[in-house]
Amino acid sequence: MNRTRPLSVLLAAALCLAMAPALAQEAPRSSGKPDRQTQRRAAFDQSDMNKDGYLDRGESRAAREALFGRLDLNKDGKLTPDEAAAARRTRASRRTDGGLNAAPAASRPTRAQRAFERLDADKNGTVSLAEWTAADSAFFDRCDTNKDGKLAFDECRRMASRRRPPSVVQ
Numbered sequence: 001m002n003r004t005r006p007l008s009v010l011l012a013a014a015l016c017l018a019m020a021p022a023l024a025q026e027a028p029r030s031s032g033k034p035d036r037q038t039q040r041r042a043a044f045d046q047s048d049m050n051k052d053g054y055l056d057r058g059e060s061r062a063a064r065e066a067l068f069g070r071l072d073l074n075k076d077g078k079l080t081p082d083e084a085a086a087a088r089r090t091r092a093s094r095r096t097d098g099g100l101n102a103a104p105a106a107s108r109p110t111r112a113q114r115a116f117e118r119l120d121a122d123k124n125g126t127v128s129l130a131e132w133t134a135a136d137s138a139f140f141d142r143c144d145t146n147k148d149g150k151l152a153f154d155e156c157r158r159m160a161s162r163r164r165p166p167s168v169v170q
Contacts, residue, residue, distance in 0.1 A: 043063075047062070060136060061133055077128065079116075079126060081125070119132065
């Protein structure tokens with residue numbers, strides 16, 4: 001009897017260790033909407049026009065130009081701070097993480113304004129399609145860590161994880 005007790009304790013401990021990764025995973029989302037990582041993967045796959053599992057520079061540019069077209073609400077070929085704010089409001093209304101990764105409300109306009117100012121290379125208060133695609137080209141170059149001229153989903157994900165604290169990356 002004394003020999004079976006240590007064995008059962010050892011087996012229980014091993015079972016707990018084996019289950020730890022499963023228990024540490026996030027609970028499934030109750031909203032029925034896909035999580036942010038799934039949404040990012042879907043966007044990547046949609047941008048991969050030839051379905052080879054990679055984005056080449058042309059596919060990346062086409063996706064970026066299509067996004068510019070959706071954001072340019074008045075279709076004048078320029079993004080204004082108001083159009084960018086409208087896009088932020090729309091995106092915030094679609095969040096599926098319950099705001100867990102959201103920045104405090106007071107910091108959002110400042111961060112968004114800085115991002116807009118970085119895109120506005122000529123500092124005229126609007127972002128042209130040329131400025132928008134130049135930013136995409138620079139982003140593509142930063143993400144293409146192995147410099148093969150195409151982006152794998154994991155290359156983009158690694159780049160995003162370097163930009164944010166580990167607790168925010170999904």
